[in-house]
Amino acid sequence: MPRLRHALPGRLRARAGPLGPAPPAGAARVLSGVDGRDGPLRAVTFDCWGTLLFERDPGHAQRVRVEAVVRAARRGGVALEAAAAAAALEAAWRRHFDAWHAHRATGSAEMAAWTLDAVPVDPAARPALDRELARALAEASLETEVAPLDGARATLEWLAAGGVRRALVCDTGYSPGRVVRELLARAGLLDLLEVLAFSDEVGVPKPEARIFEHALRGLSARPQVSVHVGDLRRTDVAGARRLGMRTVRIRDHYDDPSDHPDADHVADSHAHLLALLAPLAGR
Known part of the structure; x- marks a missing residue:
C-alpha cells in the first residue's frame, strides 16, 4: 500500500521524455493572481509522494x-x-x-x-x-528504492537560487517523518527544503489548515504569496486553496481522477511547473 498513495491505480507518467511535455502557450497566466497586489511569489510548499519522491517498486x-x-x-x-x-x-x-x-x-x-x-x-x-x-x-x-521525480531537485535548486522559500507538507502513513527525512536525504532533496511539516508530527493530515499553516509559519510567508504543489485534489488542492494559497496539481507520476475541484493549474512535469512559476518569481 502507499504511504498514503504509492500504490493507487491509474498513475499517469509523462510520455515526452524526462522533462515532460512543454507547457501550453500562456500557461503561466493561470497563476497570475499570486503576483498582483499581494506581491511576488515568496514561498512554494510541496507534497512529498508523487510530487517529489516515488517508490520504484x-x-x-x-x-x-x-x-x-x-x-x-x-x-x-x-x-x-x-x-x-x-x-x-x-x-x-x-x-x-x-x-x-x-x-x-x-x-x-x-x-x-x-x-x-x-x-x-x-x-x-x-x-x-x-x-x-x-x-x-x-x-x-x-x-526499497525511493527516487526523486524527474526534475524535482532542479525545481528546488531553481527556487532556492531565486530566494523563494521551500517547504514540505507531507501526509504520512506507514513511514513517519523520521523515515521520510532519511529518504529525502538519500534522494538529495532534504538540504533544499527549509521546513518539513509531517502529519504524524503536526498532528493532522491535509487538507487541515494547521499543517499548511505550520509550514508557512516556518517560512515566514503569507498564503497569498505562496503556492502549493501536490498530486491530490482532496488534500493538496482543497487544503491549500482553503487557506488562500494558489495551487498546482502535478500529474507526472499520478493523475488524480477524482471529482474534487481541480487546482488553479495542472503541470505535466517539473519542467512544466517551472514554466508556471518563473513569471511569479520575477524570472
Missing part, C-alpha cells in the same frame, strides 16, 4: 511488511501464513485510510496494533510485539 516494501507481521505472530506463539498476515495488514491499512479521510493522523504504531488485534498472540507479549512491528512497518521503505 512499492510492492517490495509491502512484502517486507507482510514478512514482519509473520515474524511478530511467530514471536507471539502463532504460526501465521503470509496470506493471513497480508489480510490483517490490509484491514489495518483500511482503518488508517478511513482515519485519513476523517482528517485524523494515524501511522505505523496504530497500524501495528490494529494488525496484531487480528492475530491471537500471547497478550503478555503484545507491548513488545506492537513496538517491534511498528518499527518494521515504518522502516520498510528504507529497504
